[in-house]
Amino acid sequence: MKSKKIIILDDHTLFLKGMELILKEYCPNCDIYTYQSIKKLKHDRLNLRKFDLLVSDIELPDEDTFSFFSLLKENYPRLPILIVSMHKKNAIIKKCKAIGIEGYLLKHEDQQLTKAITTILSGKEYFSKTIVDFCKQTNNINENLSLREEEIIKLIAKGHPNQKIALILTLSVETIKTHKRNIKLKLNLKSTSDIIDFAKNNYLL
Structure with a gap:
C-alpha cells in the first residue's frame, strides 16, 4: 500500500500498540499517529485534512465520541473513520451509520483490520460480517x-x-x-x- 497518514485512537495501551504494529507491518511507509484520548489529539492541532484515515474505539473516557465524530464529519468529510470496538450493540452501530462512519469491526476481529482499511481507503464501506448479520437479525426482531x-x-x-x-x-x-x-x-x-x-x-x- 502507498504511504498514508493514519490516526489510531484507543485508550487501551496494549490494543493501541497492537494495532500500531499491525499497521506498520502492513504499510511500512505509512505515518501512524497514536492517541489515547480525544483531548490529546485535539491538543496536537493536527491538520486533519492531510490524513487518510482515523481508526478509533467508540468509547473513550474524556469526551462524547459521537459528538466528536459528528464534528469530524462536518469539518472533515473526506476523512474516513473505522470503528474498532468491543461493543456489539445495535443502537451504537445504527448511530455510527447515521453519522456517516465508514466501517465497524469488533476488537476480536483484528485479523480483518488490514482488509477493512484497504476497503475504506478505496472509497467503500466495511462492516464485518458479524456486524452485518447481527444488525439484520436485530432489525428483524425490532420490526x-x-x-x-x-x-x-x-x-x-x-x-x-x-x-x-x-x-x-x-x-x-x-x-x-x-x-x-x-x-x-x-x-x-x-x-x-x-x-x-x-x-x-x-x-x-
Whole structure:
C-alpha cells in the first residue's frame, strides 16, 4: 500500500500498540499517529485534512465520541473513520451509520483490520460480517414491535414502574401490563430485567 497518514485512537495501551504494529507491518511507509484520548489529539492541532484515515474505539473516557465524530464529519468529510470496538450493540452501530462512519469491526476481529482499511481507503464501506448479520437479525426482531411497545420498553429501561408509565402515556395500568406481556412474547423474554437488557442493546437511552 502507498504511504498514508493514519490516526489510531484507543485508550487501551496494549490494543493501541497492537494495532500500531499491525499497521506498520502492513504499510511500512505509512505515518501512524497514536492517541489515547480525544483531548490529546485535539491538543496536537493536527491538520486533519492531510490524513487518510482515523481508526478509533467508540468509547473513550474524556469526551462524547459521537459528538466528536459528528464534528469530524462536518469539518472533515473526506476523512474516513473505522470503528474498532468491543461493543456489539445495535443502537451504537445504527448511530455510527447515521453519522456517516465508514466501517465497524469488533476488537476480536483484528485479523480483518488490514482488509477493512484497504476497503475504506478505496472509497467503500466495511462492516464485518458479524456486524452485518447481527444488525439484520436485530432489525428483524425490532420490526415486530409497535411504536407504543418501543416507547414502553424505553420507559421500563429508565426504571419507571407500571404506574408511572401509565401516567406518562395516559393509559391504564392494565393496558401497560398487557403491553409488557406482548413485548415479552414477541421478543421471547422472561422478565423485566430481560426487557432492560434488550433496551440497552437496541436504543441509546
